[in-house]
Amino acid sequence: MDLKLGHYNKDGIEVVDVEGEIDVYTAPRLRELLIDLVNKNNYQLVVNMEKVEFLDSTGLGVLVGGLKRVRAHDGSLDLVCTQERILKIFRITGLTKVFGIHGTVDAAIAAKQSEK
Amino acid sequence: MATVEVAFTPLPAHVRTARLVATAVARRSGVDEALLDEVRLAVGEACSRAVEAHRRHCPAEPVRIEMTDLGERFVVVVRDSAPGAAGTQPAGASAPSAAANGASVPSSADDDGAIPAGFGLAVISGLADDVRVSSTSSGVSVQMSWPSAVATA
Numbered sequence: 001m002d003l004k005l006g007h008y009n010k011d012g013i014e015v016v017d018v019e020g021e022i023d024v025y026t027a028p029r030l031r032e033l034l035i036d037l038v039n040k041n042n043y044q045l046v047v048n049m050e051k052v053e054f055l056d057s058t059g060l061g062v063l064v065g066g067l068k069r070v071r072a073h074d075g076s077l078d079l080v081c082t083q084e085r086i087l088k089i090f091r092i093t094g095l096t097k098v099f100g101i102h103g104t105v106d107a108a109i110a111a112k113q114s115e116k
Numbered sequence: 117m118a119t120v121e122v123a124f125t126p127l128p129a130h131v132r133t134a135r136l137v138a139t140a141v142a143r144r145s146g147v148d149e150a151l152l153d154e155v156r157l158a159v160g161e162a163c164s165r166a167v168e169a170h171r172r173h174c175p176a177e178p179v180r181i182e183m184t185d186l187g188e189r190f191v192v193v194v195r196d197s198a199p200g201a202a203g204t205q206p207a208g209a210s211a212p213s214a215a216a217n218g219a220s221v222p223s224s225a226d227d228d229g230a231i232p233a234g235f236g237l238a239v240i241s242g243l244a245d246d247v248r249v250s251s252t253s254s255g256v257s258v259q260m261s262w263p264s265a266v267a268t269a
Contacts, residue, residue, distance in 0.1 A: 024164040025128035056160050057239045061231035085153045092242035093235075 002026065004051075005033050013109050014042040019051035022059030030059070034066035034077075043075025046108040055086050060093060067098065076100070076115070078108045118182035118193075119145065126170035126179050135160040138183055138192055145185035146265035155192070155262060158243040161236040162194035162258040169198035169256070189246075190264040197255040 003026035004019040014037055022030060037045065047063065049055070067077040078100035081087055090096045102108035120141045124130040138159040139152050147155060159181070166179040174197050182193045237258070241247050244260035 021132065023128070023160060024131050024167065054156070054160075056157060056164060057231060057236045058164060061235070064231055088153075089157065089239065093239060 003029055005029060007033065007037065009042075010105070011109055011113065013044045013046055013112055015105055015109075016045060016047045017051070018047060018049055021054035022052060022062070023054060023056045024058045027056075027058040027062045031062040031065060034062065034069065038066070038069045038073070038075075041073075043070045043073040044112055045070055045075070045077045046102075046105060046112070047077065047079050048105055049079055049081040049086060050083070052081075052083070052086055055089055057089075057093075060089065060095060064095070064098070076112065078102060078112060080105050080108050118184045120183045122181045122183075123178040124181075126167045126175060126177070128164070128167060131160055131163045131167060134163045134179075134181055138181065141183045141185075142190050142192075142262065142264070145183075145190040147190045147262050148265075151262050154243040155190075158240045158260050159192055159194065161240050161243075162192075162260065165236045165258070166194055166196035166198075166256075169196045173198035185264065188264065189261045191259065191261040193257055193259045195255060195257045199251070199253055199255055 002020050003022060004017075006017040008015055008017075016033065016037070018030065020026070034045070045066065047066075063077070063079070070077050080102050081090075082103050087096075087101070090099065090101065100108070100111060102111060120137065122134060122137055124134060135156050139156045142152055142155045143149075163179060163181070170177055170179055177197045180195045182191075182195075184191045184193075237249060240258065240260060244262060246261045248259040250257050250259075
């Protein structure tokens with residue numbers, strides 16, 4: 001399946017909903033969205049990956065790129081992910097140490113607000 | 117002779133097709149269902165790397181995949197025709213946490229250089245229990261294999 005992207009603001013935090021497959025073909029669209037959000041001064045991001053069916057290293061690159069962009073503005077990018085197949089790729093690449101990974105969007109937002 | 121061979125134009129859009137074919141052939145070859153996600157991801161990574169190498173060096177040449185059922189092993193070989201392509205060196209395979217450590221070698225994965233070259237190979241090495249990367253004057257081949265049951269059908 002293709003990639004579906006959406007985003008909304010909740011409690012001052014921009015939540016990005018991602019659905020489908022993030023790979024070498026679709027990842028540029030996610031990158032463009034993250035760049036666009038940062039360019040519009042959204043530096044507190046949560047990427048909801050609960051409906052992501054596939055993620056490869058290109059997708060990881062986009063997420064790391066997004067993280068670098070928001071950190072340049074003292075922001076943060078957290079993930080929502082409970083799927084073992086997706087979590088596995090974060091574990092084998094060591095990126096679980098880089099991203100805050102939460103079980104729900106609400107938990108991710110609460111964690112961000114507690115950091116403020 | 118391989119069980120199934122696929123050659124495709126080096127476009128990102130075709131990588132999904134390649135990994136779906138590999139997953140289907142793996143299933144037919146008796147690879148355990150629990151390993152199919154690993155096959156899908158590893159083959160996708162190898163094809164993404166090859167596509168990127170071809171787009172830089174030889175966009176008119178197809179990327180080739182050979183999938184072979186050897187009875188007890190299911191073997192996939194992804195071959196490119198781009199000798200010396202950036203990001204194809206297997207050295208990256210030994211540093212799967214390179215991104216976490218702040219490495220910044222530019223790669224097509226992200227314009228920011230957030231992910232180092234060779235990162236895809238590092239992911240493959242973390243997924244397949246048998247990975248061999250060989251670089252020759254005619255290109256790079258990535259061979260991966262997984263255990264499979266002898267087909268009973």
